[in-house]
Amino acid sequence: MLGNLFLVRTTSDPEKKTARLYEMYPPDRLVVEDTNYYNLGYWPGCTKLDEAAQALADELADTAGFKPDDTVLDVGFGYGDQDFHWIDKYGPSKIIGINITKVHIRIATDRARERGLLDRIDFREGSATAIPLPDNSVDKVVALESAFHFDTRADFFAEAYRVLRPGGVLVTADIIPMEGGKPKADIRSHAIKWIRVMIDDANWYPRKKYGEIMESKGFEGVEVRTIRDEVYEPWREYHVRRLQDPEFKKRSSKLFYKMVAIAHRDQDLLTEELKSLDYVVASAI
Numbered sequence: 001m002l003g004n005l006f007l008v009r010t011t012s013d014p015e016k017k018t019a020r021l022y023e024m025y026p027p028d029r030l031v032v033e034d035t036n037y038y039n040l041g042y043w044p045g046c047t048k049l050d051e052a053a054q055a056l057a058d059e060l061a062d063t064a065g066f067k068p069d070d071t072v073l074d075v076g077f078g079y080g081d082q083d084f085h086w087i088d089k090y091g092p093s094k095i096i097g098i099n100i101t102k103v104h105i106r107i108a109t110d111r112a113r114e115r116g117l118l119d120r121i122d123f124r125e126g127s128a129t130a131i132p133l134p135d136n137s138v139d140k141v142v143a144l145e146s147a148f149h150f151d152t153r154a155d156f157f158a159e160a161y162r163v164l165r166p167g168g169v170l171v172t173a174d175i176i177p178m179e180g181g182k183p184k185a186d187i188r189s190h191a192i193k194w195i196r197v198m199i200d201d202a203n204w205y206p207r208k209k210y211g212e213i214m215e216s217k218g219f220e221g222v223e224v225r226t227i228r229d230e231v232y233e234p235w236r237e238y239h240v241r242r243l244q245d246p247e248f249k250k251r252s253s254k255l256f257y258k259m260v261a262i263a264h265r266d267q268d269l270l271t272e273e274l275k276s277l278d279y280v281v282a283s284a285i
């Protein structure tokens with residue numbers, strides 16, 4: 001674990017660095033309890049991270065307007081939870097997932113096989129900035145809490161535009177700064193300090209510029225909608241509740257409990273620093 005952390009910090013290639021980080025978090029080291037989702041969640045009406053993470057997946061699918069005959073490209077699919085859920089709930093005919101993290105590809109593919117879904121879900125190795133698909137070949141491109149990693153997000157927008165059929169839709173759920181927020185380099189809260197290390201300056205710009213970059217790659221009908229109030233504060237409160245829950249302490253390993261407790265030990269600082277973060281659902285045609 002310590003060796004891996006050292007490798008992450010000292011890896012300069014952005015994709016290798018990202019993949020190394022995620023290799024450190026197999027399903028049994030995730031914050032969720034009943035699923036393998038890996039996002040902060042969209043919280044209205046939710047009390048558990050598993051529910052909120054799925055609600056965020058729904059927010060993306062609803063914004064994109066998933067339909068039964070769609071071919072969907074999911075860029076950065078994690079362990080595939082949202083794809084299994086989308087197949088059940090929206091019935092797209094095909095989902096292609098691409099990812100740079102080998103453990104995600106392997107485990108998500110095993111899970112698709114166990115569910116008998118390999119004819120409809122195809123998880124492949126591939127980068128957001130060199131999408132291994134022909135021009136005009138998909139109806140929807142989605143990136144659920146992954147685009148801040150891409151090298152760069154702007155290059156991903158260009159690739160998404162290339163692979164989308166005319167009239168196709170791109171939707172992201174993404175972490176960006178608030179206009180005039182605290183500089184990324186000054187973030188000190190342990191719970192969000194990863195942002196300093198894992199999000200490159202090239203991807204750290206606020207809502208207005210986000211939309212402008214989408215437009216500069218050819219997209220129209222751009223909408224960059226903040227959902228920050230439905231993400232950060234309820235996510236923070238969830239962790240506070242969980243740390244106070246004796247059942248959580250009982251069922252967690254000592255190491256895991258300690259890691260969560262350390263990450264969330266300064267709630268005043270975290271509350272203050274979350275004010276500098278925006279969370280957006282961005283869509284374009």
Ligand SMILES: C[S@@+](CC[C@H](N)C(=O)[O-])C[C@H]1O[C@@H](n2cnc3c(N)ncnc32)[C@H](O)[C@@H]1O
Pocket residue numbers: 015018019022036037038039075076077078079081082098099100101104126127128129143144145146149150151
């Ligand atoms: C925070 S996780 C989100 C996973 C999933 N969407 C979810 O919500 O549970 C980010 C995902 O993006 C993937 N990723 C990061 N950089 C990538 C890139 N350049 N191309 C494709 N996938 C990438 C990671 O491997 C990981 O699976």
